[in-house]
Amino acid sequence: MGFVAIGTIPETRYPAPLPPFTNEHEAFRMELREWVRAELRPHVVAWERDEWFDGAVFGWLAEKGWLGLSYPTEYGGAGKDRVWGAVMSEELARCGSGGLAAGIGAHIGIALPPIATFGTEAQKQRWLVPGLRGEKIAALAITEPGAGSDVASIRTRAERVDGGWRVNGAKTFITNGVRADLYVTAVRTTPEGGHHGTSFLVIEKGEGVTASPLHKLGWHASDTGEIAFADVFVPEDHLLGEENRGFHLIMANFQGERLGMALVALGEMRETFEFTVARLAEREKVSQSVRHHVAEMALSLETVAALTYATLRRHAAGQEAVREVSMAKLLSQRANLELQEQCMYLLGVEGVLAETGIERKLRDSRLGPIGGGTDEIMKEILGKTLGL
Numbered sequence: 021m022g023f024v025a026i027g028t029i030p031e032t033r034y035p036a037p038l039p040p041f042t043n044e045h046e047a048f049r050m051e052l053r054e055w056v057r058a059e060l061r062p063h064v065v066a067w068e069r070d071e072w073f074d075g076a077v078f079g080w081l082a083e084k085g086w087l088g089l090s091y092p093t094e095y096g097g098a099g100k101d102r103v104w105g106a107v108m109s110e111e112l113a114r115c116g117s118g119g120l121a122a123g124i125g126a127h128i129g130i131a132l133p134p135i136a137t138f139g140t141e142a143q144k145q146r147w148l149v150p151g152l153r154g155e156k157i158a159a160l161a162i163t164e165p166g167a168g169s170d171v172a173s174i175r176t177r178a179e180r181v182d183g184g185w186r187v188n189g190a191k192t193f194i195t196n197g198v199r200a201d202l203y204v205t206a207v208r209t210t211p212e213g214g215h216h217g218t219s220f221l222v223i224e225k226g227e228g229v230t231a232s233p234l235h236k237l238g239w240h241a242s243d244t245g246e247i248a249f250a251d252v253f254v255p256e257d258h259l260l261g262e263e264n265r266g267f268h269l270i271m272a273n274f275q276g277e278r279l280g281m282a283l284v285a286l287g288e289m290r291e292t293f294e295f296t297v298a299r300l301a302e303r304e305k306v307s308q309s310v311r312h313h314v315a316e317m318a319l320s321l322e323t324v325a326a327l328t329y330a331t332l333r334r335h336a337a338g339q340e341a342v343r344e345v346s347m348a349k350l351l352s353q354r355a356n357l358e359l360q361e362q363c364m365y366l367l368g369v370e371g372v373l374a375e376t377g378i379e380r381k382l383r384d385s386r387l388g389p390i391g392g393g394t395d396e397i398m399k400e401i402l403g404k405t406l407g408l
């Protein structure tokens with residue numbers, strides 16, 4: 021049976037960029053899109069099957085100058101603004117594997133940013149510089165068995181010892197958890213922990229640290245790990261930011277992560293939508309019902325784009341955007357899941373064929389409303405920003 025794979029039909033090109041994007045951003049978008057199509061997509065089926073992508077990807081991106089796109093030049097970055105990073109999030113989503121995009125995103129989008137923002141000069145030299153060269157891979161380790169949404173209840177304990185800390189505990193659902201060389205880890209530094217007793221330590225892989233893979237519905241190419249810390253000695257100068265002020269770091273980091281997730285969802289939605297419309301247009305007849313479904317999806321897509329870009333404009337301008345980020349994350353992850361499901365349905369058997377690629381995108385999109393804070397947590401934050 022013949023089939024056409026997603027990613028093989030030319031997509032719509034956008035003639036005139038609208039703010040916050042400029043012609044420069046759009047030229048970069050097209051260059052990156054071609055690169056993703058030529059260099060990443062051909063590997064996706066194998067990497068999904070192996071539940072592991074080749075770590076060389078980090079080096080490839082570094083060589084192009086894209087791994088550190090929005091990081092300062094003095095640490096090996098390209099010094100571009102947040103809007104360039106947004107283009108990258110959207111375009112990497114077109115690689116066809118949510119897991120591959122997540123593995124890259126976890127390194128440059130959630131694990132290295134706290135080092136760039138809160139790290140000392142020595143810490144940046146030790147972890148950020150090799151991280152942006154793709155030589156050392158980082159993971160952000162906050163979630164624990166029994167402490168997901170309720171970050172305040174983490175139990176991993178760091179006790180003071182001569183010259184540093186001794187860490188005991190476990191983390192779970194950690195993206196890049198198995199391959200990581202370093203974990204930006206939330207720990208309790210007081211017996212009570214919570215908002216005034218949480219700190220961050222950078223824990224390097226070594227004695228007392230073990231990591232094992234978890235298997236999941238989607239994001240197969242990404243290694244999601246469970247990490248155990250058994251009497252791990254962590255030197256004093258591995259404290260990231262201020263002691264007992266870890267919550268500040270968590271909150272600051274969430275904004276970039278959630279906006280990044282909205283942009284990835286938007287990229288995934290666009291690709292599947294364009295593919296589906298192109299395939300439907302080849303049919304001899306399209307019913308009114310199908311046309312109306314497509315119209316609803318177009319509406320959803322543009323709503324996600326409008327909210328996400330409005331949020332990006334605020335975020336890139338350095339404005340407080342907690343409400344907008346929470347709304348964009350909530351809306352985009354659900355909308356992505358619904359659109360993937362709709363497209364699969366409209367394409368009939370073609371939609372469910374593994375080779376077409378939509379069934380993978382549907383599985384991948386199911387993780388979006390959970391990772392980075394669930395829908396209910398987004399609603400809680402939204403409610404609070406509304407004074408309730």
Ligand SMILES: Cc1cc2nc3c(=O)[nH]c(=O)nc-3n(C[C@H](O)[C@H](O)[C@H](O)COP(=O)(O)OP(=O)(O)OC[C@H]3O[C@@H](n4cnc5c(N)ncnc54)[C@H](O)[C@@H]3O)c2cc1C
Pocket residue numbers: 126159160161162163166167168169170192193194195196239244387390391392393394395396397400
């Ligand atoms: C693929 C993947 C990758 C991930 N990568 C990382 C990573 O790199 N680093 C990391 O630290 N974490 C990571 N996570 C973990 C992620 O942040 C957590 O899954 C998320 O915070 C939710 O926690 P939980 O899964 O323990 O769910 P729970 O907190 O146990 O929630 C279960 C259900 O209860 C609901 N619920 C919980 N609290 C409330 C409330 N107050 N009100 C109403 N409903 C509520 C939730 O919405 C959810 O539906 C990843 C998760 C996934 C799925």
